[in-house]
Amino acid sequence: MPEAHQIDIHHVAKLARLTLTDExxxxxxxxxxxxxxxxxxxxxxxxxxxxxxxxxxxxxxVLRADEPRPGFTQEQALSNAPKRFADQIQIPKVIE
Amino acid sequence: xxxxxxxxxxxxGLTAGEIxxxxxxxxxxxxxxxGNAEIGAYLSWxxxxxxxxxxxxxxxxxxxxxxxxxxxxxxxTGQPCTCGSRILAENYTAPYDAGAIQxxxxxxxxxxxxxxxxxxxxxxxxxxxxxxxxxNPRDLSRVPGGSSGGSAAAVAGDLAVAALGSDTxxxxxxxxxxxxxxxxxxxxxxxxxxxxxxxxxSLDQIGPLTKTVEDSALLLNHxxxxxxxxxxxxxxxxxxxxxxxxxxxxxxxxxLPKEYYIDGIHPGxxxxxxxxxxxxxxxxxxxxxxxxxxxxxxxxxxYVLAPAEASANLARFDGVRYGHRSSSAGDxxxxxxxxxxxxFGPEVKRRILLGTYMLSxxxxxxxxxxxxxxxxxxxxxxTEAFKKVDVILSPTSxxxxxKLGELKDNPLAAYLEDxxxxxxxxxxxxxxxxxxxTVEVEGKALPVGLQIVGKxxxxxxxxxxxxxxxxxx
Numbered sequence: 001m002p003e004a005h006q007i008d009i010h011h012v013a014k015l016a017r018l019t020l021t022d023e024x025x026x027x028x029x030x031x032x033x034x035x036x037x038x039x040x041x042x043x044x045x046x047x048x049x050x051x052x053x054x055x056x057x058x059x060x061x062v063l064r065a066d067e068p069r070p071g072f073t074q075e076q077a078l079s080n081a082p083k084r085f086a087d088q089i090q091i092p093k094v095i096e
Numbered sequence: 097x098x099x100x101x102x103x104x105x106x107x108x109g110l111t112a113g114e115i116x117x118x119x120x121x122x123x124x125x126x127x128x129x130x131g132n133a134e135i136g137a138y139l140s141w142x143x144x145x146x147x148x149x150x151x152x153x154x155x156x157x158x159x160x161x162x163x164x165x166x167x168x169x170x171x172x173t174g175q176p177c178t179c180g181s182r183i184l185a186e187n188y189t190a191p192y193d194a195g196a197i198q199x200x201x202x203x204x205x206x207x208x209x210x211x212x213x214x215x216x217x218x219x220x221x222x223x224x225x226x227x228x229x230x231x232n233p234r235d236l237s238r239v240p241g242g243s244s245g246g247s248a249a250a251v252a253g254d255l256a257v258a259a260l261g262s263d264t265x266x267x268x269x270x271x272x273x274x275x276x277x278x279x280x281x282x283x284x285x286x287x288x289x290x291x292x293x294x295x296x297x298s299l300d301q302i303g304p305l306t307k308t309v310e311d312s313a314l315l316l317n318h319x320x321x322x323x324x325x326x327x328x329x330x331x332x333x334x335x336x337x338x339x340x341x342x343x344x345x346x347x348x349x350x351x352l353p354k355e356y357y358i359d360g361i362h363p364g365x366x367x368x369x370x371x372x373x374x375x376x377x378x379x380x381x382x383x384x385x386x387x388x389x390x391x392x393x394x395x396x397x398x399y400v401l402a403p404a405e406a407s408a409n410l411a412r413f414d415g416v417r418y419g420h421r422s423s424s425a426g427d428x429x430x431x432x433x434x435x436x437x438x439x440f441g442p443e444v445k446r447r448i449l450l451g452t453y454m455l456s457x458x459x460x461x462x463x464x465x466x467x468x469x470x471x472x473x474x475x476x477x478x479t480e481a482f483k484k485v486d487v488i489l490s491p492t493s494x495x496x497x498x499k500l501g502e503l504k505d506n507p508l509a510a511y512l513e514d515x516x517x518x519x520x521x522x523x524x525x526x527x528x529x530x531x532x533x534t535v536e537v538e539g540k541a542l543p544v545g546l547q548i549v550g551k552x553x554x555x556x557x558x559x560x561x562x563x564x565x566x567x568x569x
Contacts, residue, residue, distance in 0.1 A: 007453055016407065016452040017414070017429075018445060019437045032450055035508055041396040042466050045473070052468030053475055055298050055328060056524020057285045057552060062327040076191040080418035091416055092428045 005036040099127035100254035103162050103311045110155045117150035117161025120257070121208060124163050127255050128209065136230040137240075137250035139168055140176055141209035149206045157204030159318055165209040165256040167247050169217060170194045170302070171291040172207045179293050180215040180225035183413050183420045183439025194291025195323040196260065196302045203318030211246030211259060215441045216410065217267055217295045219243050220513055223500065224443040231500070232275055235540040238497040241271030247305045248275035252543075258306040258315060262292055264299045265398050266492075266517025269529035272305050273492035273545020276531045278562070279305040280312045283553050284524035285330035288323030296405040297328070299398075299521040309530060309563040313337035316555060332553060340556040341563045346380030348561065351485030355391040356516060362495045364535025368544040369491045372532040372565060376489070379564055384485055388477040393470045394519040399511055400454055400467035401522075406444075407451025413439065446507065475523045482551045487561050490516045492529040492545030496537060516547055526555045528562050 009029040013020050020028065074087060083090040098106065098120050109115040125143045132138050146163060153161035166172060169179045171190035178185045197207055214224035222230040222245025230245045232238040233253030240249040244261030248271035251259050261268040263281035272279025280303045287302040294300060304315035317338065322331040352373070357366075377383050415421035415435030422434035440448070454463035481488060493513060503510040520527040532546035546565070550558035 009449070012449050012453045012456065015456055016448050017411075017432045017436055018440070018448065019433050020445075024442075024445070028446060028449055031446060031507055032453065035399060035450060035511075036453075038508055039396045039400060039463070042393060042400070042470050045390070045393065045470065047466055047469040047473075050469040050472050052465055053471040054468060055284070056471075056475060056522065057283065057328070057330060059285065059328055059330065064324060072191065079191050080188050082187070082415060082418070082421035089417060092425065092431055094428050 005033040007032050007036065097127060097254065098123035099257060101257060102308050103159070103258055103306070103314050104308070106162060106257065110161055117153040117155065117206070118147060120161060121146045121150045121163050121206065124208065124256060131253060131255050134231065134236060135233055135249050135253045135255060136228050137211055137246045137253060137255050138165070139178060139210045139212050139227055139246070142175065145174065146206055146208040153206065154204055158314070159200065160204030161206065162204070163206045163208035163257060164200060164315070165211050165247065165250050165259040166197070166207050167213050167244050167259070167261050168210040169213060169262060169293040170197060170260060172197050175207070176210055177293065178210070178227060179217070180213045180227055181439065181441065181444070182226045185227060186420060188418055192291060195288025195325055196319050197291065199288070199318055199321055205318065209256065211244070211250055213246055214243035215444050216293070216406070217243040217262055217264055218406070218443050218447055220266065220270055220510055221498065221503065222246065223504065224441060226441045229500065232497045234276055234543055235497065237499055238542070239274070239500055241274035241493070241497060243267040244279070244305065245271045248272050248277055248279065251275070251305045251307060252277040258304060258311055260302060261305050262300055262302050263521065264295050264402060265521050266514045268303045268305060269492050269517050269527055269545065269547060270514065272529045274497040274543065276543030277305055277307060278309055278312050278528065278530045279303065280316065280528040280555070280558070281520065281526065282316060282320060282555055283330070283526045285328050286320045286553070286555070288326045288329050290323050290325035294409040296402040297409060298405060299402060309559055309566050310338065310341055312528070313341060313559050335556055337556060337559055340560040343560055344380060345376065345561055345564045348381045348487070349485040350376060350381045350383050350561070351386035351481055351488045352383060353388040353391065353481070353488060353490065354385050355388050356490045360494055361491060362535065365491050365494060365496065365544050368533035368535065369546060372546050373489065375568060376561070376565055379568055386481045386485055386488065388481060388519065390470070390473040390477050391519060394474055394522060395512055395515055397467045397470040397474065397522060398514070398518045400463050401471065403447040403451035404454050404464050405451070407448045407455060410444070410448055443507070471522050474519050478523045478525060486550070486557055488549040490547050492516060492547040496535050496542035496544060520549050525552055526550045526558050528558050530562050530566060
């Protein structure tokens with residue numbers, strides 16, 4: 001039997017780029033541990049040597065000719081940017 | 097009321113010159129204005145834009161002048177696309193048409209109205225929408241199902257002629273069952289996912305929700321087809337799905353998975369489905385018991401793959417290019433975390449955390465690869481079963497619609513409700529849900545859905561069986 005799950009919720013939240021309140025952290029930790037225990041159903045079956053399925057209808061090596069084709073205009077691509085400056089997306093300064 | 101008509105009936109009216117596309121749009125708009133405050137199926141609808149399209153509509157096209165309501169996770173140029181989330185609610189306007197929308201337009205249809213959904217399609221009740229409550233038109237104290245709850249409620253409540261939904265683990269079929277309309281998830285790869293906001297890319301598929309099986313076939317004719325913008329799109333021929341309708345089902349073999357007919361199914365649901373089985377038998381179908389031995393693995397497999405893929409897909413919501421950007425962030429990292437934490441709701445955060453954990457260093461093989469292997473076993477189960485039978489029959493959902501709020505604090509219990517629909521996504525197969533009676537609960541007749549699953553790319557047989565059953569009732 002697998003051990004009871006003890007997820008480090010703060011570490012996971014950091015990886016996921018989320019900040020959690022203490023209340024959220026407690027709640028998610030307990031809910032996720034419960035869900036992970038249920039997911040342990042998968043360990044009850046021997047899966048050695050089984051080929052993983054990534055897509056039910058596999059399509060391999062989809063290539064197209066490397067030719068110019070119409071795409072978004074600059075205006076379309078920028079149309080939803082929260083902050084724009086000089087036809088570019090503006091973000092907080094990252095280089096001192 | 098034209099909003100309560102079928103596409104097929106409206107087409108007759110249009111070609112006979114009895115009605116115009118403008119009449120239809122105005123009537124649907126009137127129905128929305130009268131009923132939406134109560135049902136909450138729509139998040140927004142732009143009557144003027146739809147009327148402008150109606151006036152230009154080419155009624156010689158197969159869907160010419162027919163308004164189709166759209167789940168709020170598909171891009172339609174100039175319209176919102178909130179995904180039921182605060183993170184896209186404020187200031188996102190779609191700059192392009194999704195592949196499925198391009199195809200619908202080519203068939204002459206008018207995308208009209210945006211339908212509520214569980215946030216980023218995560219949920220089975222539409223209660224996870226950050227933008228409003230949708231109620232089941234058959235009993236307003238109950239959920240419409242989800243995640244395409246707005247789509248099902250609009251069609252079943254006659255606020256739309258037909259609608260588009262998306263289905264990752266049952267999100268078209270389950271709400272169709274709970275509201276009492278028809279909903280079909282096509283074979284994975286049949287309909288382009290370009291412009292559908294991604295939840296779990298290896299499972300997501302767009303499909304129609306309609307009042308009749310015939311309307312689903314009509315819409316599928318103009319949704320399916322190859323799209324170079326989607327690398328998982330299948331470059332295969334699209335048949336005329338209406339051609340199979342009306343053919344009898346004598347000698348057709350229908351499989352009942354013994355693993356599905358178990359405890360936990362509501363007795364009323366069970367009785368309705370048993371009656372449907374007898375009905376199909378009386379139409380000449382041969383009923384056989386089959387086995388899908390890895391059924392037990394379905395939900396666990398799904399709740400690894402879907403959150404893992406979602407956590408990667410939703411990484412794009414960082415407040416940089418579109419969507420909510422926190423106004424109180426200092427540096428770039430803080431902009432990411434604050435924008436995401438302010439923008440996403442509880443269920444989305446829960447699944448991002450779960451997926452992130454399972455993809456994190458040291459856990460990838462134990463969860464993601466293991467689940468992909470389990471997926472192979474589930475897919476093989478169906479391959480074996482379809483050597484013996486033509487379609488597989490089950491309830492769509494083990495229970496009728498719950499009360500609003502009933503499963504709110506028990507996510508795992510809610511996940512387990514998807515036991516019959518999830519394996520179909522994992523195997524990439526086509527599946528339809530259609531009404532098969534009602535169950536009386538607290539004085540209300542709650543719809544029951546019958547699920548018919550077919551071989552890959554064999555939507556035609558699924559529709560044929562569904563149509564034969566529907567017409568015999």
